[in-house]
Amino acid sequence: MKQATDVFNDWAHRGKDEGMERGHGPSVREMLDAALERVLSEGDSFSFADLGCGNGWVVRLAGQHEQCQKADGFDGAEHMIEKAKATDSTNGYHLAVFPQTKPPQQYDLIHSMEFIYYLHDPKQMLHSIHDDWLSENGWAVIGIDHYEEHEESLGWPEALDVHMSTFSEAEWIQMWKDVGFTEVHAWRANASSDKPGTLAILGKKSQH
Numbered sequence: 147m148k149q150a151t152d153v154f155n156d157w158a159h160r161g162k163d164e165g166m167e168r169g170h171g172p173s174v175r176e177m178l179d180a181a182l183e184r185v186l187s188e189g190d191s192f193s194f195a196d197l198g199c200g201n202g203w204v205v206r207l208a209g210q211h212e213q214c215q216k217a218d219g220f221d222g223a224e225h226m227i228e229k230a231k232a233t234d235s236t237n238g239y240h241l242a243v244f245p246q247t248k249p250p251q252q253y254d255l256i257h258s259m260e261f262i263y264y265l266h267d268p269k270q271m272l273h274s275i276h277d278d279w280l281s282e283n284g285w286a287v288i289g290i291d292h293y294e295e296h297e298e299s300l301g302w303p304e305a306l307d308v309h310m311s312t313f314s315e316a317e318w319i320q321m322w323k324d325v326g327f328t329e330v331h332a333w334r335a336n337a338s339s340d341k342p343g344t345l346a347i348l349g350k351k352s353q354h
């Protein structure tokens with residue numbers, strides 16, 4: 147099987163990152179709205195990081211928010227990061243392979259869209275998001291389009307020849323609780339009568 151980062155590096159060269167921006171936009175906007183409502187009830191400003199940020203479009207979206215004091219993106223596909231840096235010199239973009247990468251700082255909001263299931267052990271990543279990446283009282287919001295109830299998505303690993311970790315909606319939610327997240331909320335973002343939508347999950351870092 148191919149490495150996901152190699153596949154998406156190639157997508158970046160072929161301009162397919164722009165299609166992801168369009169396709170994921172409606173779900174991500176819902177996810178950010180729901181997360182920011184909670185984050186901004188904790189403080190007047192926030193720091194933001196996007197894991198598996200692709201060409202960085204969500205970093206730029208969050209970075210435009212008037213209460214955002216720092217926005218960083220991390221991705222393992224070299225050309226995605228090159229594109230992000232070429233488009234935007236205000237926010238930070240970092241070539242970073244997960245789960246190995248440790249955060250340069252802790253963030254108030256961690257976002258991730260269509261990234262975590264490419265990992266062989268997404269629970270380990272969630273654990274690291276909770277323990278290493280989030281600041282005290284921080285929130286995470288993650289969007290997943292490949293899950294057991296989304297039948298069409300079950301053919302994607304074979305079609306792309308890339309590993310994807312497959313779990314049901316209930317298993318994903320349990321994972322968040324197991325690694326210590328509190329106030330876990332899950333919903334289907336951008337769902338309609340003919341599409342199941344993005345499994346969106348958010349949660350708060352628990353106090354130790």
Ligand SMILES: C[S@@+](CC[C@H](N)C(=O)[O-])C[C@H]1O[C@@H](n2cnc3c(N)ncnc32)[C@H](O)[C@@H]1O
Nearest residue numbers: 150154166198199200222223243244259260264
């Ligand atoms: C489906 S794309 C989504 C990109 C972006 N979040 C968006 O919505 O447009 C998945 C991204 O995750 C990155 N990725 C996958 N596995 C990774 C890993 N192990 N380490 C770092 N990045 C990874 C890929 O390079 C790719 O840019």
